[in-house]
Amino acid sequence: EVQLVETGGGLVQPGRSLKLSCVASGFTFSSYWMYWIRQAPGKGLEWVSSINTDGGSTYYPDSVKGRFTISRDNAENTVYLQMNSLRSEDTATYYCAKDQARSGRVYPFAYWGQGTLVTVSS
């Protein structure tokens, strides 16, 4: 059974840093791109970052580019999100997600973790 478990959220002051982790199990972690998606309280979903299978390629929207860094450790089945220079607008639940691939088809964001809440406030 696929499981994605995010940790590392909490209360942080504006301008400070926080690192989120997502431990994966139930699938061959090193074969899948991984993603972070966030949801501000009472708001919609926003894609935050993507990382390819070996960690050599990463992608971000402009809203976090230069401040957030996604990385992965395939030996530990873990994907990380390093968040620097945090702002109040980064307050959100952060979800880790993966696609499912089967018989040549890709099912986008087929699996999600339960999310971890990051609150940026003084």
Place this chain on the structure above:
Amino acid sequence: DVVLTQTPVSLLISLGGQASISCRSSQSLVHSNGNTYLHWYLQKPGQSPQLLIYQVSNRFSGIPDRFSGSGSGTDFTLKISRVEPEDLGVYYCLQRTHNPFTFGSGTKLEIK
């Protein structure tokens, strides 16, 4: 960036009724490979989102045939027939044709 405009913002549907949600894109979602990467998700209260429909019209595993997706280019629709209590929540469209990936703003389905 691609903007996905979802309408309506909310829906109040009777049990057994039909719901229709529109997702309009600011640009064509047809990829250079010919595929259209427009997908639909449902976020039930207190839960993480779940995949319903991928690539416009394909139901994900375990999704009942009451859910159907259609559309092309910039105009897409999710229909839910014979609405049941477990269908309540917020529905989102997502495009992965262009970077950055973008979601629609969501449609809240409430049951009468």
